[in-house]
Amino acid sequence: xxxxxxxxxxxxxxxxxxxxxxxxxxxxxxxxxxxxxxxxxxxxxxxxxxxxxxxxxxxxxxxxxxxxxxxxxxxxxxxxxxxxxxxxxxxxxxxxxxxxxxxxxxxxxxxxxxxxxxxxxxxxx
Amino acid sequence: xxxxxxxxxxxxxxxxxxxxxxxxxxxxxxxxxxxxxxxxxxxxxxxxxxxxxxxxxxxxxxxxxxxxxxxxxxxxxxxxxxxxxxxxxxxxxxxxxxxxxxxxxxxxxxxxxxxxxxxxxxxxxxxxxxxxxxxxxxxxxxxxxxxxxxxxxxxxxxxxxxxxxxxxxxxxxxxxxxxxxxxxxxxxxxxxxxxxxxxxxxxxxxxxxxxxxxxxxxxxxxxxxxxxxxxxxxxx
Numbered sequence: 001x002x003x004x005x006x007x008x009x010x011x012x013x014x015x016x017x018x019x020x021x022x023x024x025x026x027x028x029x030x031x032x033x034x035x036x037x038x039x040x041x042x043x044x045x046x047x048x049x050x051x052x053x054x055x056x057x058x059x060x061x062x063x064x065x066x067x068x069x070x071x072x073x074x075x076x077x078x079x080x081x082x083x084x085x086x087x088x089x090x091x092x093x094x095x096x097x098x099x100x101x102x103x104x105x106x107x108x109x110x111x112x113x114x115x116x117x118x119x120x121x122x123x124x125x
Numbered sequence: 126x127x128x129x130x131x132x133x134x135x136x137x138x139x140x141x142x143x144x145x146x147x148x149x150x151x152x153x154x155x156x157x158x159x160x161x162x163x164x165x166x167x168x169x170x171x172x173x174x175x176x177x178x179x180x181x182x183x184x185x186x187x188x189x190x191x192x193x194x195x196x197x198x199x200x201x202x203x204x205x206x207x208x209x210x211x212x213x214x215x216x217x218x219x220x221x222x223x224x225x226x227x228x229x230x231x232x233x234x235x236x237x238x239x240x241x242x243x244x245x246x247x248x249x250x251x252x253x254x255x256x257x258x259x260x261x262x263x264x265x266x267x268x269x270x271x272x273x274x275x276x277x278x279x280x281x282x283x284x285x286x287x288x289x290x291x292x293x294x295x296x297x298x299x300x301x302x303x304x305x306x307x308x309x310x311x312x313x314x315x316x317x318x319x320x321x322x323x324x325x326x327x328x329x330x331x332x333x334x335x336x337x338x339x340x341x342x343x344x345x346x347x348x349x350x351x352x353x354x355x356x357x358x359x360x361x
Contacts, residue, residue: 012198016205046212053211054218058298062134109302 041119048120051113059104064121072098077121082114137206144199150192151238152284154185159281160337163274178253186246193238197231204228217307219299226314226355227290233322234280234287241326242280245273271329278334279325283318285344286351293352301359310358317351 052064059070067073077085080092086107091097110117129135162185166174204224208215215221252266293299324330333339 012194016198016202047214050212050214051218053207054215054220055298055301057220058296105298107298107300107302109300109304112303 044116044119045123046120047113048116048118048123051110051117052120055107055110067099070103075121077118079114079118082118082121086110086114133210137203137210140199140203140206144196144203147192147195147199150188151196152192152288154189154192155277155280155284157185158189158277159340164337175253175257178250179257182246183250186243190238190243193235197235200228200231217301217305219301220294222299222301222305222307222310222355222359223290223294223297226351227287227294229314229318230283230287230290233318234283237276237280237322237325241276242273245269245276249273275329275331275334276325278331278340279321281340282321282334282344282347285341286348289348289352290355299356299359305359306361307359309361310355313354313358314351317354 052060053062056064056071056074057068060068060072060074065073065075078092081095084090084092084095085104089102089104089106130139162182166177169177207220207224216225246269248263248269249266252263252269256262333343
């Protein structure tokens, strides 16, 4: 009985270690982030990826190049579009919405992160 | 052709899928114990109850505790993977605050299963088996049964806000930004959850948890209270 439980314990520890401790590759090719590259632009893109994963994926696809369950694909969004959608609602003048609707809440608390978000959403593949 | 399931997000999703299955096994049995078994046992005659405790309860407890174990492990893997994939700053975002609040509740529940409910139920089963074989009951059996019930009711109470926050992580963005203050939120959550958990482990107050209706209402109330606390305190 003890051996079986010990084996089970070792399998659990190995599972957690294997999958969570690994240096996972970026989940999307959109980031352009590589391990060890910490120049200011890379740091900004990395920060934007964190902001995106923590706030946007409730509606948008974890891969911003793909359409989400509620929101459309957002890869390539301009700074102007991000400011309009996050801070004021509505769209920049002349912009044709991919999926029009008033469902998106405002995110005024993310104003300091818009530059990072823009960098992530426009990073070279 | 590259299959989505073999991408990093696909592996993450496999853990989420397993997390759902193990979670259903765990919480399904928790609700069975609390909503179905406890009220039924209260109405059963001694022989029927004894038979059930010897033959049904051990099987249900096996699925219950191992469901809890693998829900916890798959949840822990996902929690660490998401930080590894997206940067550890993700724990200080809307997703992070929601998932960490849900995880705190779920971790207390997991510990209650393995360190309180299962050890206490082993005593109850051993005592019932002894009596069925004509031996005296174990003197600590009554207290163990009461402790198991209180911890199980506490887990039912916690499960309602736990599921709210777990779901909110991916479906309800909160107003969490770089200006948000997490210290006070952490302190208040630690005090509120710590007090309820202390009662489950050392105390004896059942209060509204005594009845099925009471524990459901208390769970909904706790979910609303914790949600409001989180919404307000991250903006302080």
